[in-house]
Amino acid sequence: MKKILISAVIAASILSFYNCKDKTSSEEKSLTKEITFTKEGELQLMKAGTDSIIASLDIEIADDDYQTETGLMYRNSLGKDQGMLFVFKDVQRRSFYMKNTKIPLDIIYLNGDKEVVNIQKNAKPFDETSLPSEAASQYVLEVNAGLTDAWNLKNGDRIRFSTSK
Numbered sequence: 772m773k774k775i776l777i778s779a780v781i782a783a784s785i786l787s788f789y790n791c792k793d794k795t796s797s798e799e800k801s802l803t804k805e806i807t808f809t810k811e812g813e814l815q816l817m818k819a820g821t822d823s824i825i826a827s828l829d830i831e832i833a834d835d836d837y838q839t840e841t842g843l844m845y846r847n848s849l850g851k852d853q854g855m856l857f858v859f860k861d862v863q864r865r866s867f868y869m870k871n872t873k874i875p876l877d878i879i880y881l882n883g884d885k886e887v888v889n890i891q892k893n894a895k896p897f898d899e900t901s902l903p904s905e906a907a908s909q910y911v912l913e914v915n916a917g918l919t920d921a922w923n924l925k926n927g928d929r930i931r932f933s934t935s936k
Contacts, residue, residue, distance in 0.1 A: 798935055806846050808853055812934035819927035826922050828914070832934055834858040842913065844871040856932060858910040865911060866903040869894050875916035879924070880904035887928045890919050
């Protein structure tokens with residue numbers, strides 16, 4: 772009888788342990804839910820002088836303090852025809868970094884006239900090194916690394932965008 776009682780206590784302990792483990796696992800999953808892309812507008816990149824369209828993107832907009840501080844952090848992916856456009860109220864020199872950002876990015880700085888003034892290419896995931904603009908900017912566009920080379924994007928090229936936000 773003593774053996775049966777000990778076996779029952781051990782079995783109950785094991786079941787309780789696994790039940791707690793499963794609960795923790797499901798709680799962790801809900802806390803680490805993937806942040807997905809939310810289309811809030813459309814953007815076209817255009818060649819300087821000709822206005823020919825280089826690329827068209829669906830964009831997510833970052834235009835408040837929380838969104839501009841968080842950006843694409845914690846994301847697992849970004850589509851090739853997607854980007855995040857940061858819209859600031861003023862024109863000044865800006866600097867971005869890749870803290871908590873899992874995706875390699877090209878960071879495109881644009882002035883108040885929406886002209887490219889600087890491109891930081893192939894920003895490395897999780898790198899906290901400052902990636903400054905060479906000139907004052909009001910807009911910043913983040914896209915997958917390598918796209919600015921594929922598009923042959925240069926200083927002076929422009930963007931236009933519309934939002935549904």
